Amino acid sequence: MARKNKVKKVIKQFSDFSKEEQWLQSMLDEGWILKSYDSEDVDDCQYVFEPVKSENQKNIIYKIDFRDLNKKGEFEEYRSIFEDAGWTLLSKNSWYSKHIFYTTSTNPQRDIFSDQESYRERERRRMSSSLINIIISILMFAVLIVLYIIYDRSAFLGVGIMTLFFSIKCMIDYYRHRKVYKSFLTREVE
Structure with missing residues (x-):
């Protein structure tokens, strides 16, 4: 069980958010949960994964939004709206344009957008x-x-x-x- 303490870093670039979401799900299926990412919206993104520690974590669903939030208050309101809907934001701060969310909802059709x-x-x-x-x-x-x-x-x-x-x-x-x-x-x- 040496794998429990390892961290996996992957640098990858996507031009399609749905393919990126699918890739994140496939990493989860392989036993790696996304813990953080560093993203400049035009450069490669570095994803940091940790091993899945519980069965509950295998139910995570990832979704991505792209939006510039120039003010800290705007970022906090944005985060709050999604948290109220059951989503957790992984973006570190308001400077990110790509925002990766996750939820542990058991509904496979769960989405961050309604239309x-x-x-x-x-x-x-x-x-x-x-x-x-x-x-x-x-x-x-x-x-x-x-x-x-x-x-x-x-x-x-x-x-x-x-x-x-x-x-x-x-x-x-x-x-x-x-x-x-x-x-x-x-x-x-x-």
């Missing part, structure tokens, strides 16, 4: 965040290229190229979430 519009809004918020990152990184790229031309310093060019790659990564992320967003629109039509 398809809420899912679409989550994807819309994620797409908006990606667009903002794209615009900022393209502007930074342009400024860095101008600085490279003016001062002929290769550091500006190097950072500019890294910024360009970041903007491409954000564009890919945007289109992936747009695809998920459109799938929610298609479900509504059916």
Whole structure:
């Protein structure tokens, strides 16, 4: 039983929240419960798992929301609303945009959203965040290229190229979430 004291850290990136939820459930099925995560909404996420200690923990259901909460009071109200509905928030603070919740409800259909519009809004918020990152990184790229031309310093060019790659990564992320967003629109039509 040496496994009881181990912690498992996994770095992974998802562009689909439902696939991420399914992966978290599969980790739970393998005997690992999510204890915390560190997430920058455009970088890889590091998940920290501990071994499941009781049968009750195997009933956990994970769900994810994406929302920017700029004020501490907003974050506390957000947490309180979900706690009143039986969900526990794993986000460490209001700076996180991706919020992972869990519940020990035995209802397998249990969800944090009551309608398809809420899912679409989550994807819309994620797409908006990606667009903002794209615009900022393209502007930074342009400024860095101008600085490279003016001062002929290769550091500006190097950072500019890294910024360009970041903007491409954000564009890919945007289109992936747009695809998920459109799938929610298609479900509504059916």
